[in-house]
Amino acid sequence: MRSARQPISARPQAPPISCGGFHRGRSQSGRWVLCGGSGARLVCGAMASGSAAVLARALEALDLDGATDKINLIPQDFFAELCEQVIQHLNHKISGINTGELCQRLQTSGIEINVGDLAKIANIISFLFSTAARNNLSAEELVATLSNAVSTLPKHAVQVIHHVWNEQGKSISVSEDARNMATVGQFIDISWKLGVAMSSDTCRSLKYPYVTVTLKVADPSGQVTNKSFEMTIPQFKNFFRQFKEMAAVLETV
Amino acid sequence: MAAAEQQPPPPEGCRPLSALLGGIAQAAYYGKAGITEELLRGQLYPEAAPEEFRALRAKMGGLLQSIASADMDLNQLEAFLTAQTKKQGGITSDQAAVIAKFWKNHRIKIRESLINQSRWDNVLKNMNWRVDMKSQSRHIDQINTPVAIVEMELGKNRQESEFLCLEFDEAKVNQMLKKLSEIEESMTLLTQTT
Numbered sequence: 001m002r003s004a005r006q007p008i009s010a011r012p013q014a015p016p017i018s019c020g021g022f023h024r025g026r027s028q029s030g031r032w033v034l035c036g037g038s039g040a041r042l043v044c045g046a047m048a049s050g051s052a053a054v055l056a057r058a059l060e061a062l063d064l065d066g067a068t069d070k071i072n073l074i075p076q077d078f079f080a081e082l083c084e085q086v087i088q089h090l091n092h093k094i095s096g097i098n099t100g101e102l103c104q105r106l107q108t109s110g111i112e113i114n115v116g117d118l119a120k121i122a123n124i125i126s127f128l129f130s131t132a133a134r135n136n137l138s139a140e141e142l143v144a145t146l147s148n149a150v151s152t153l154p155k156h157a158v159q160v161i162h163h164v165w166n167e168q169g170k171s172i173s174v175s176e177d178a179r180n181m182a183t184v185g186q187f188i189d190i191s192w193k194l195g196v197a198m199s200s201d202t203c204r205s206l207k208y209p210y211v212t213v214t215l216k217v218a219d220p221s222g223q224v225t226n227k228s229f230e231m232t233i234p235q236f237k238n239f240f241r242q243f244k245e246m247a248a249v250l251e252t253v
Numbered sequence: 254m255a256a257a258e259q260q261p262p263p264p265e266g267c268r269p270l271s272a273l274l275g276g277i278a279q280a281a282y283y284g285k286a287g288i289t290e291e292l293l294r295g296q297l298y299p300e301a302a303p304e305e306f307r308a309l310r311a312k313m314g315g316l317l318q319s320i321a322s323a324d325m326d327l328n329q330l331e332a333f334l335t336a337q338t339k340k341q342g343g344i345t346s347d348q349a350a351v352i353a354k355f356w357k358n359h360r361i362k363i364r365e366s367l368i369n370q371s372r373w374d375n376v377l378k379n380m381n382w383r384v385d386m387k388s389q390s391r392h393i394d395q396i397n398t399p400v401a402i403v404e405m406e407l408g409k410n411r412q413e414s415e416f417l418c419l420e421f422d423e424a425k426v427n428q429m430l431k432k433l434s435e436i437e438e439s440m441t442l443l444t445q446t447t
Contacts (some may be wrong), residue, residue, distance in 0.1 A: 153273075157425050183418055184402060184418050184419065184420045185417070187420065187425050188419055189428075192432065200367070200370070203322050203324070203371070204320065204323060205323065206324075206367065207324070211436055213436075215417075215419075228375060229374065229375035229376055229407050230372060230374050230375065232377070236433075236436065236437075240433045240436075241381065242380060242382060243426060243433060246384065246426050247423070247426045247430060249401075250384060250423045253384060253386070
């Protein structure tokens with residue numbers, strides 16, 4: 001069944017969209033609110049006016065002190081790598097930010113940080129860059145606004161942000177079209193294993209084969225996660241058949 | 254349901270026994286709650302004394318468990334039940350016949366239930382998909398390319414599901430198909446050797 005994607009404005013009940021910008025939001029008092037979280041690449045109806053003040057106000061609303069504590073722990077080269085991945089993700093050059101892998105390497109180097117913290121930092125950086133893009137900020141403006149808002153940010157982190165933005169900031173094209181990526185993830189890869197359950201406490205003679213698959217997916221904000229699940233043989237056959245059907249439809253469309 | 258003792262033969266305890274096995278299976282394999290000994294006794298063997306019934310239920314439950322646990326085929330079943338009829342305090346040949354008939358009818362369903370009882374990880378509960386045309390895109394060359402949106406319902410048995418929604422372009426579907434073919438190959442090898 002084919003259906004065209006509609007711009008969000010055409011949809012009757014658009015889900016709450018986050019543009020990462022600052023505008024009169026849904027709060028009842030009509031106060032200025034920060035719209036949504038992670039610097040999503042969507043644009044909502046009310047575009048904030050382009051200025052560093054926008055970023056400044058937005059930064060005020062975020063809880064950055066906790067994040068800067070963690071950022072302090074990350075060595076410069078790792079932080080640079082993270083920022084590179086974030087900006088490449090915003091540029092649609094990579095489908096996801098590999099926080100899991102990065103975290104593992106950090107931990108191996110003896111740095112006490114967990115995936116959740118790293119994911120939060122990635123989100124903040126993503127928000128930073130996409131807001132800067134939307135407001136056409138130069139590297140200097142970005143860094144100045146950032147330093148004013150967050151005085152505890154380590155100098156090396158600021159340098160990295162300046163450098164990365166300088167090099168690649170111009171090529172971020174913020175799509176003017178509202179593309180709703182809020183709910184759809186990207187499939188990256190699949191791993192599998194085939195097993196036979198021989199016996200259990202409730203049944204000595206189980207003997208049923210099953211396949212376990214792990215899907216590597218990038219969620220809408222870019223974080224790469226693994227989702228695994230089990231299928232019996234009939235379930236697997238059905239799964240396979242569905243994908244064959246999908247391929248057939250994609251070919252003919 | 255009156256106990257069979259009050260009726261003339263055919264086989265003593267035939268219908269109630271079949272129903273008793275059904276009740277045991279409901280509780281042990283089909284997850285039905287509230288099937289107590291009292292309930293079964295009252296319904297099926299009202300004339301029997303509680304201790305007597307308890308012994309009967311235990312014996313039948315034990316036999317069914319042995320049969321299910323070994324997933325007996327007809328030959329094994331016959332041998333097993335015959336041995337039980339020869340035992341001291343075992344079963345009658347009429348009872349053996351009832352048990353055999355019950356197992357033949359319920360084997361597949363009971364086995365399925367046992368398999369499910371040992372699946373503790375996420376399972377794929379459901380899967381839906383559709384094909385969209387990308388009408389807007391980040392890259393000009395992707396306009397008007399079809400893309401598949403797949404929704405998978407994942408979750409553990411009897412627990413809340415997570416809905417995973419993924420996008421696949423043609424290349425990704427082909428990548429998936431390649432891996433799924435590998436699985437199928439391995440599966441064929443496996444079923445050939447067992």
